Amino acid sequence: MTAPTRTATTATRWRSALAAAGRGVDAHTEALLAAAAAGDPAVLVAAAAAGDPAVLLAAVRRCGPHPDLDRLNAACREVRRDRVAERLADLSGPQLRWLRVRALLGPGVPERLAGRLTHGLPGCPGLDPADPLVAEVVLTAMDSTERAALRRHTAEAAHDKGLPPVLVGRLLSATGPGWPGWALDALLVAAASARAERRWEAAAALYSRALSEPIGDEARLATLLALGDVQLSCAPEAADRTFRTVLRTAADSAVAARIAAADRLLVRGDDEAARRELAAAYHHAPATQPSWTGTAIDPTAAPPPSGTGTAAGPATAPPSRTGSATGPAAAPPSRAGTATALTAERAALAALYWLAADRAGTPPELTCDRVPAPGGATVDSADPVGRGVMAWREAVAGEDLDRARRHALAALDPEAGVVVPAAVQVAAARTLTLTEDFATAEHRLNGLVEATRGAGSAAWPLAARAELWLRTGRLDDAERDLHDLRQCLPEQSWHAGTLPRLRALQLMQLLATGRRRKLRAVLDAPLPPGCERGIAWAQLLYARALAEAADGQVDAAVGMLHECGRRCLAAGYRNPALLPWRSQAAMLEHGRGRDAEAAALVRAERLAAERWGAAGAVALTELRASLLHADATTRADRAVVALWAAMRGSWSAETLLTLERAAARRRSSPAAGAALRAAGRIGPGNGWSVRAGGKGPAPARKSAAAHRDAGPPPAETGGGPGTLSAAQLRVAELAANGLPNAAIAEILDITKRTVELHLSNTYRRLGITSRAQLSDVLGGAAGEHSPVC
Numbered sequence: 001m002t003a004p005t006r007t008a009t010t011a012t013r014w015r016s017a018l019a020a021a022g023r024g025v026d027a028h029t030e031a032l033l034a035a036a037a038a039g040d041p042a043v044l045v046a047a048a049a050a051g052d053p054a055v056l057l058a059a060v061r062r063c064g065p066h067p068d069l070d071r072l073n074a075a076c077r078e079v080r081r082d083r084v085a086e087r088l089a090d091l092s093g094p095q096l097r098w099l100r101v102r103a104l105l106g107p108g109v110p111e112r113l114a115g116r117l118t119h120g121l122p123g124c125p126g127l128d129p130a131d132p133l134v135a136e137v138v139l140t141a142m143d144s145t146e147r148a149a150l151r152r153h154t155a156e157a158a159h160d161k162g163l164p165p166v167l168v169g170r171l172l173s174a175t176g177p178g179w180p181g182w183a184l185d186a187l188l189v190a191a192a193s194a195r196a197e198r199r200w201e202a203a204a205a206l207y208s209r210a211l212s213e214p215i216g217d218e219a220r221l222a223t224l225l226a227l228g229d230v231q232l233s234c235a236p237e238a239a240d241r242t243f244r245t246v247l248r249t250a251a252d253s254a255v256a257a258r259i260a261a262a263d264r265l266l267v268r269g270d271d272e273a274a275r276r277e278l279a280a281a282y283h284h285a286p287a288t289q290p291s292w293t294g295t296a297i298d299p300t301a302a303p304p305p306s307g308t309g310t311a312a313g314p315a316t317a318p319p320s321r322t323g324s325a326t327g328p329a330a331a332p333p334s335r336a337g338t339a340t341a342l343t344a345e346r347a348a349l350a351a352l353y354w355l356a357a358d359r360a361g362t363p364p365e366l367t368c369d370r371v372p373a374p375g376g377a378t379v380d381s382a383d384p385v386g387r388g389v390m391a392w393r394e395a396v397a398g399e400d401l402d403r404a405r406r407h408a409l410a411a412l413d414p415e416a417g418v419v420v421p422a423a424v425q426v427a428a429a430r431t432l433t434l435t436e437d438f439a440t441a442e443h444r445l446n447g448l449v450e451a452t453r454g455a456g457s458a459a460w461p462l463a464a465r466a467e468l469w470l471r472t473g474r475l476d477d478a479e480r481d482l483h484d485l486r487q488c489l490p491e492q493s494w495h496a497g498t499l500p501r502l503r504a505l506q507l508m509q510l511l512a513t514g515r516r517r518k519l520r521a522v523l524d525a526p527l528p529p530g531c532e533r534g535i536a537w538a539q540l541l542y543a544r545a546l547a548e549a550a551d552g553q554v555d556a557a558v559g560m561l562h563e564c565g566r567r568c569l570a571a572g573y574r575n576p577a578l579l580p581w582r583s584q585a586a587m588l589e590h591g592r593g594r595d596a597e598a599a600a601l602v603r604a605e606r607l608a609a610e611r612w613g614a615a616g617a618v619a620l621t622e623l624r625a626s627l628l629h630a631d632a633t634t635r636a637d638r639a640v641v642a643l644w645a646a647m648r649g650s651w652s653a654e655t656l657l658t659l660e661r662a663a664a665r666r667r668s669s670p671a672a673g674a675a676l677r678a679a680g681r682i683g684p685g686n687g688w689s690v691r692a693g694g695k696g697p698a699p700a701r702k703s704a705a706a707h708r709d710a711g712p713p714p715a716e717t718g719g720g721p722g723t724l725s726a727a728q729l730r731v732a733e734l735a736a737n738g739l740p741n742a743a744i745a746e747i748l749d750i751t752k753r754t755v756e757l758h759l760s761n762t763y764r765r766l767g768i769t770s771r772a773q774l775s776d777v778l779g780g781a782a783g784e785h786s787p788v789c
Helices: 003-020 027-037 053-062 069-089 093-105 111-117 132-140 144-160 165-172 181-196 200-210 217-234 236-249 255-264 271-284 344-359 384-397 401-412 422-434 438-452 456-471 475-488 499-513 516-524 536-550 554-570 581-591 595-612 615-626 633-646 653-664 670-682 704-710 726-736 741-748 752-766 771-780
Strands: none
Touching: 053 069, 069 132, 093 111, 093 132, 093 144, 093 165, 111 144, 144 165, 144 181, 165 181, 165 200, 181 200, 181 217, 200 217, 217 236, 217 255, 217 456, 236 255, 236 271, 255 271, 255 344, 271 344, 344 384, 344 422, 384 401, 384 422, 401 422, 401 438, 422 438, 422 456, 438 456, 456 475, 456 499, 456 653, 475 499, 499 516, 499 536, 499 653, 516 536, 536 554, 536 581, 536 653, 554 581, 581 595, 581 615, 595 615, 615 633, 615 653, 615 670, 633 653, 633 670, 633 726, 633 741, 653 670, 670 726, 726 741, 726 752, 726 771, 741 752, 752 771
């Protein structure tokens, strides 16, 4: 039955009940009936009455002369409760037993399993124990002692009859402690099942119940970490308390568990509180540690069952050179003879401390916790954790791209057995995104997402991967990851200081896909107090500025961009690859006629981009700079080609928005027109305005068709760029920008041999003999020899 049919039936029953009760349908009641017929979701009468007109009639008689929906629904429930209670008084002992066991099992249990617990007992026709109201009445009619005895007997029977551990664990959830070892196994299995189904509250209750049973030390720590993971999604403050408990109470030998707990403290983004807790843990940790011992722990997965319930050990995972296969909690194997001023644990705690401090926007000189900052003598090849933090610091400062890349790769590929916390790995992967090592960053982030899937701790890898998709033009993938992120860590679980980053990613994705209506909804969504603290607010200011500029609010956008820049510079975030606020502000200032301010802004950003050296960042700044000069057609053309090459054959979200702004000025600015023509020329089938997916052009077939496209060498020579085919022109553009044949083949998804054929034919058509001459020939005609986008 469809929703309109159900609501119409509800209205009909209501009218019939009122007529049977001897009451007319007044104007007030008629309005309620009209709402029911129109499908108002507030009309729940039919559900409350369980489709029984007699129940509805009795409820109407209990109400006053002008019943409203709330009173009528409440009266329906009261009538049904009374009727179920009357039926219970007439049941035999075996029937009551059947009903109680079925009510305890709850809905969703297959009949073949439920029947094994109630075999031989007569049923109760007319009473459905799967109905929540019936189950509530049946169970509340028993006193607490009877309910406890029923739960214990049913759980024991379920175990003895070999029912699935998931069901046994659910039955055990409301019982007291003191069970045999199989009970702990069943509780943990049921908790893992609830976690996989994202029933966070149920999973947290089951893990908490498991902790009340006799349990070994290592299994207790693994269970606490699993409990904290699910609490991140349903009770974030409780999750922080759980992780602090592990960090403060774990034995000195439980290094892996303490590092995992410290790592999880950064997930929600309460960076100031995490920083203080990490500083205390750092000073409490031993200054030297002669050896590593213990069993590896993987708290990203559910704690495994234990046969005894007292010696339960967490899962053992093999060492991984990537540091991500088992998640951040994997403990290193025995490493005798290690006695350094900073143990691996202290190094991890110090690294996490400084990540929290950087994210909170706390300048190093204002910290007074006496935790040494990574760098100098504390960072070397033997300290991949510290190098991960250094990688991110180098990246945000925009000082040394090659050194940042080396640090990041060292953090992501440590020696066997060395543990790098997930937060440090995410920072290293984000560094590779800024160095434009996109394939490596994607590979590492994919591993981190898989290692933490189904837990709140997946939030940061998902956010970092969504950011990567925005930079590489995979807009649909970015939307998917942002959706998954909100599922594993809802907005209410994020700390106020970090929530702006999530909003900023949402806004950038919506801007790049042109979804203005949803964009406005995100802009208008309220933010909690305290969200203005931290560097995440600068990210949100940047995204908001772009949204306001798209809406024509230029003055507001310029103010937001300058405030974004002030905050970035105060926190040491000087890399334009991270937030190119200067060039955005320059374009807006230019539109307001303030050319001197625009020139100064773009000049400063160009210097910073060139100092960092990432090709995409330099090309984006150059494109925006060219749009400030109406006659800079060649610069605009070359900048677009360079961007396409740097982004490996796709348009980033930033590029899409810049080209959109160019489209608005194409009639008055030849440079804007040249940029758009270049975008259409090198991205056929995926013009800059095509937003769906944003994954670049359809891949060319690596077959004879590609070689036919290259064509035989023409007889004539000495022609201009207009004599080249579209395929030849795309290859020539990339070659003129200095890309080797292998890179061109990868970008255009063709074979290296096809690239060589295209270049050979191009040289003949243009009457030249080398790549060096390509730049001169194509530069003079850029933007004049191809169709408009």
